[in-house]
Amino acid sequence: MAGYGGELSVPLVGVTAATASDSRGVERASLNLSYLRAIEAAGAVPLVLTPGMAREQLEAALGRCAGLVLTGGGDVAPERYGQARHESIIGVSAARDTLEFAAIEAAERAGMPVLAICRGMQVLNVALGGSLVQDIPSMVEGALAHSVQEPRHGPAHGVEVEAGSRLAGIVAGTRVEVNSRHHQAIERLGEGLVVTARAADGIIEAVEAPGRRFVVGVQWHPEDMAGHPGIGESADRLFAALVDAARSNA
């Protein structure tokens, strides 16, 4: 059958990108390939959403999608949660905040499944009225190292997953070893979210919206763990769960 509507077994999943200038000053859409490969490996087709696209086009694009992945990246503007900027704030993009706030709102309206990764979990939390710890190393005493750049697939630290949560069902357990490339964390929870995993230092590592709709946020980077034997199985399951939910939502 022609058209996206006839391809329910291979759903389209929207995925948010950043913009960046290359060494010659040429503006580019910027998105680690690992996000696209992880979505494809789970059986869906990624549709890239870029900062600066018109609201009407974003709505039209998401109208053809059955799921949404909010990706990692720079910090959400602290003004979005009513705070002055800490000196460590990096990579703020008003256009990207605008894109993702609008995408979250559209996904909510459509009952669309959402997988929110790293910055994605933070922007989801802020969009729902929550706030962030602006800089873990300087603001959280006794915190573990959460900015561990290599190896990208991890592990950097463990997380304890809340028994009975959707996440525990997905990863089939209550302990996951994860990578960690973030200097911020959730402070006050957004409306409708519950904490489903923490690191040993108390830092929130996963959230979800209880109920039927699939809304899962993780502070780690499953897209870089996916496909790695011995460490990536929980990440493979996360993307598979999103795509399963997208198929039921399509």
Ligand code: MN
């Ligand atoms: Mn971490």
